[in-house]
Structure formats: structure tokens, C-alpha cells
Amino acid sequence: MSDMQMTDIRARFNISYGNFKLDVDLTIPGHGVTALFGPSGSGKTTILRAMTGIERFAGTYLAINDEVWQDDAAGIFLHTYKRPLGYVFQEASLFAHLNVRRNLEYGMRRIPEAARRVSLDHVVALLDIGHLMARQPEKLSGGERQRVAIARALATSPRILLMDEPLAALDPKRKEEIMPYLQRLHDELDIPVVYVSHSPDEVARLADHLVLLDGGKVVGSGATAELMTRLDLDVAHGDAASALVSATVVAHDAEYHLTSVEFSGGRLLLPQQQATIGQSVRVRIQARDVSLSLAPQCDTSILNIVAATVTELSADAAGQVMVGLDANGTRLLARITCKSCVAMDLVAGKSLYAQIKGIAILK
């Protein structure tokens, strides 16, 4: 076992707080972004805290890639201050008496030079905060403060970055501003991120892997695109339910201001994007934006119609059915009325056409 290259994060926690019990045994990828998603009180923050070692919980096992940080059975416990992790909270906790540069250097200085794997210049460029270096924290906007907090966490060359609802305190405009930085961080740094969120939108945009929590238990863990369309899970139901589709940008149509992308099920047109031809993109198709038809329609304003097969049907809100679809290997969801479902005589295996009204490129 010891000479085996481990590239996973393994976490086993058994924690009791009065009536609340957290009992999880997780293996998640040692790279990319993993979102912990679930209702309030489901144990998301408790998992992050347990990873920090701030409290020592009996029966814990925690290994980050090839490093075991805690194994109670073997008597291993790495103290918090020795765990190379970055932690970003909902509200940026910068040192108020230090300017931005000193805040960043403070984190960096704790790390011996030989252990530094991320340069300050790289972090500053990544989060675009070069122009803020001389500012005091109280003179930063909420979004800027959060970018500095992320930079400070990264400047310590962590082996893992823990983020606890880092956008929750920001208004929608600031959230939108900071999102590209989080996506860049994901693309450019090889540091695994565990990201706590309540927001299906953040999860869809950022997470490669998703861990669904409820009442201190894991109810699902897997690739985000796969879990979001699993009809046995709550996340694939309701108004926010959507499919994430991997696609490639294939053309721009300047005359009609459209961009076309290709996925396994065919081509999709969407309002013109900045993306370059050949670029891989993640596209979101919301279940409520998909209608179904048994014959291909040509007298319709809907541009995107793809052939698909029904894989399963599941009751949704009153009078609504969530239909799972397979479009030549890509999972899609359609939320339709029970009345239409009966009228169309939908059953698993039926071939039909999905008419897609709204599509968004997420990254």
C-alpha cells in the first residue's frame, strides 16, 4: 500500500454533536473541484472542519493524495498548523491592519522556500489583484476582499483548498464577477478544491465532482453531470434541475448572432458567445426548458431539436413528471406535465424529439 501512488482524497468521519450525527466515508478525486452540496445542517461545514483537524474526532481517517493526515487507528494525527491547507470562509477574514501585500506575504512566510509550489506573482495574476496590493482591507469591495482571501490561501502552497460558501455574502453582481476567477483557479492550478455550496448554479459551473449530503449522510457521490441527472436524487428534481452537457464550439454565425456547439446528440445553437472554435465548453440545459414531441417539428421557432430516447420517468412536483433522456450517450432532462406524459404515452425506451428552448454556456 505504501508504495502505491494514491491520487484520491479519502475521508472517513464519525462525529456526534448532540442529536446530529455525521457518518461519512468518502473517496473523492485528488484534483479538480468537489462540491459538498446539501440542505442547511446536513454537515457540509462539519466535514471541512474535520479536515482541518481543529477538533480531533475519534475514528477519523483522512488522506490527501499520498499524505495521511489522520489515522486514528494507527495513532496518526497531524496538527492543524502542520496541515498544508488553505481555507476560505464566507466572509473574508483578512488582517485589517495589514495592506493586501502584507496579508499575502503573511501566509507565504510561514512556508519554507523549498515547500513553495505557487509563486506570489502567479497568484496575484490569477486573481487579478496587482492593482490592489497597497490597499487596506477596509478599502476593498466584497468581491475584491474575497479574491484577496483566496490569493492568501493559495500563497501558502496548500495541498488542498477548502472553500466554505465563498460567494454567499456577495450580491449577484459580485458573484458573477468573481466566478471567472474561481474557474481559472480550477483550470490553472493543480490543487484540489473542496467547495461547500447551497447553490445549484455554483455547483453546475464549478464542480467536477459532487457529494450530496443529507442529515449527516452521503446520499450520492460522483461526476457532477452524472449526479445532476439521476432521478433517484432530489438534485434532479424541481425548478433548478438541469443537465450538464460537454460540447465543442464549432461555428459562429455573425449574421444571426449565434454560436453553434456540437455534442454527442447533435448540434445546438445559442446566442453568440466569445468562445473560440474548437474550445470545449460545459453547457447547461434546464429541464424546464425542454419540451418533447413524438415527431420532428419543422413549423416551430425552436432551433434546437435533438433525437432522444426516454430512459426513465419520475414524479416531480404536483402534476409534473421529470423525464430522463438519452441523446446518443448524453443525459438530458425534460420536465413536463403529467397530462402530456399520458397523452404521449411515454415509457422507457420510447424514441422522440427533445425541443430545447434555452441553453447556457457555463465555462
Ligand SMILES: Nc1ncnc2c1ncn2[C@@H]1O[C@H](COP(=O)(O)OP(=O)(O)OP(=O)(O)O)[C@@H](O)[C@H]1O
Ligand atoms: N461545534 C458544534 N457543536 C455542536 N453542534 C454543532 C457544532 N458544529 C455544528 N453543529 C451542528 O451540526 C449540524 C451540522 O452543521 P454544519 O454546519 O456542518 O451544517 P451545514 O450543512 O454546513 O449547514 P449550513 O449550510 O447551514 O452552513 C447542525 O445541526 C449544527 O447545529
